Amino acid sequence: MAATETLTAERILEATEEVLRRYGPAKATVVDVARVLGVSHGSVYRHFRTKAALREAVTERWLERTIVALVPYVEAEGPADERLTGWLTALFALKRKKAGGDPELMATFQVLIGENSAVVDRHEEHLVEQIARILEDGHREGLFAAPERDVKATARAVFDATDRFHNPAHAADWSAPDAEDAFTAVVSLVQRALKA
Amino acid sequence: MAATETLTAERILEATEEVLRRYGPAKATVVDVARVLGVSHGSVYRHFRTKAALREAVTERWLERTIVALVPYVEAEGPADERLTGWLTALFALKRKKAGGDPELMATFQVLIGENSAVVDRHEEHLVEQIARILEDGHREGLFAAPERDVKATARAVFDATDRFHNPAHAADWSAPDAEDAFTAVVSLVQRALKA
């Protein structure tokens, strides 16, 4: 179907996502992807060297979306402490919505994440950079104390301290009734630590 | 072997641990446990209603050991802030040693933990209580600021913020070269947040 369109990496990635969504990470095959696209599986291998590379690219695309969704919170108006809380809240809300809205898709995603730790490491770096930018502004505004070491290390500490509220490994805990309170408590702990 | 000794819950738990250690969580059976003890599997069911109950008891015992090992750090001499750092460091070191020393055993343990979230919840409660005790002392000593809500909530926030360094789900990260630095950074973040 739609065999008239040229076969691009982009179209293959979309089809792969659909197949992963439909069959899950264990049963999604390259043959399935090719079938969705109406081509032979050999054609898929023209764009991606291996099945692993294809899955990695999907993972990357997926994570990239989170980064993009958070940009507005990095560039928001207002004092840096509020922006930090806004950013952390947005990240938690985003992850929680995904996990709660489609638990199966989340499970699929978690498998992909487990397979591609290098991609995840780079993703975490990006998130830490977003925190660091807010922290720098806060320091400039006189809201946050000078970091003990460098801003990046502090940003990483903030990221690690809130890990329980964005790491998919903890997705199961996010539906607990006191998850919101626990999140608020950790954020206010972090805010007190940063305060000038 | 040693069939002369009476069959106690304690002996069954020890045998179960041995079987779990040797065969892993997937292949450890009640029949194996009975074989180690030199009894019929029916006898095991006299002490534990189900295989699940048996595994739960093993998990509980295992977690209890961590609590006991940490008591000296709760009751240590010295200022509360140092005691808190000591306690957190001890917990991280304990977990890291177990994870690094025998990864397979750790994987087994993680499966048990996944099966028995109620037991884990109670365990976390105990750990949070240990933190709360140190926090109370720190408040009395004038080292820690008055908690925004109750001490328990703050203790839980400290526990959550350091999650990445004691939750077995993150065991894989603990061997990274910068794990130690990341831990220190989060602990110093927490300390700044608590400071009076």
Added chain:
DNA sequence: GCGATGACAGATTTCAATATCTGTCACTCC
């Protein structure tokens, strides 16, 4: 010429038959 194909070898997965395990209970034997 170049993107697409499909047959192929070796690796992995599926499926159904077989074996083992879980949990029960009437029984044994001290």
Added chain:
DNA sequence: GGAGTGACAGATATTGAAATCTGTCATCGC
């Protein structure tokens, strides 16, 4: 009398043969 047994039914796991998948590449056809 009560701890311990082992045969049993239903559930779960193992196994090996057959099917499918991955990745390659000589070939096709536009």
